[in-house]
Amino acid sequence: MNKHLLLLLSCIFIFQFGYTQAKSEINNYPNWGIMQYKVITEDNVSENEIYQNELFQKGKLTTNENLELNALKFRYNIKKDEIECRVGAQHSIINFPQAIKEISIDGTCYEYQKYLVKKDTAKGYLLKLHGGDQTIYAKYYIPKNKTIAPESKTYYLLKNKGQLPKKISSIRSTITNHFGKQEKEIREYDRKNNINWNNPMDLKKLISYLSSLKQTM
Template sequence: MHYSVILDDNFEVQSNYQNSIFETSKLITTKNTELNSIKIRYNVKTDVMECKIGTQHSVIKSPEKLKEITINGECYEYKKYLVKKDTTSGYLQKLYGGGQKIYARYYILSTKSKLDFKKPKSYYLVQTKGEIPRKLNSANHLISKYFKSFLKEAKKFERNNQLDLNRPQDFKRLLAYLDHLSIDAVASR
């Protein structure tokens, strides 16, 4: 892998991260080599993974050589994806890995307001077998399409747990619940 050294000790730059602290992480390369105990953080604004080697901060310059990166239990994959008929590549957080994979894509709006820098925004993508991930209209659209037999249960779980489906962690929690219901339904047949 290639690295380039960066310096980022001011607060405005630190707010570009989901978590500005380097966390012990695991990398899996496309050749299935595991690299453990590496300190990594995700820079949302520039869409790069940064690692800390000794006292230096570095950027991973060849993300296409990585299969996945796990930071604090959250899995990220560098993938080509489709948004409004255009393809691009970047890091996607894997939320669900059932028959179709569901990802969250984070971004920061380009504005001069420091308040916007503190809150990364996100949208969801779905990938069915043989296709590249594509942007979804909404979390509710995905649920009604892929979990239509559990719509009532989904709404009840969302309401009872006060979930905000615009937050990837809440949406991931709902997907785990729906997956559990799907497995139970198949097992009871």
């Protein structure tokens, strides 16, 4: 059997395996016990909703039992602190997020956790910016007193190993302290890229850059 035929058969097998897995997930949808149907006539959003990204994006859901569901698209509803899902033409919301370890949306990881803001505890979706013994999160929220044309805001949290994530006063100081030997690199990256320190996506890129430098030191 020549190499070209072997390659073709391998491609067919991989495609068939992926298709079968996706079809199985679609057929079982939403019988995983963590979702409920949601009526969405179109993918367009209501004027009353505020999303991190209005488009459904490819992602992966991992349960606490390490079951991975890949045949899904997601978007994060900031106003309701909910993650909406789409499989084919069907829509749902995750109504039991406690059963989920993490959700990756277009490479961005969300975790549902209990966290501390001042002395109060709350539960919700946190956007993970950096992992390890010290984990850095961002939290999108809508100011409660903002009733006219509300916009999402962000604050940041730090989780030390074995503790709850806790709101921090300065993300710049936290990143500088965590990557203490790279203060010069932080300033240089900030100067070249004009970082918006209130934008989690900007900080995610900065942290990824600093982490790559740290590995080469």
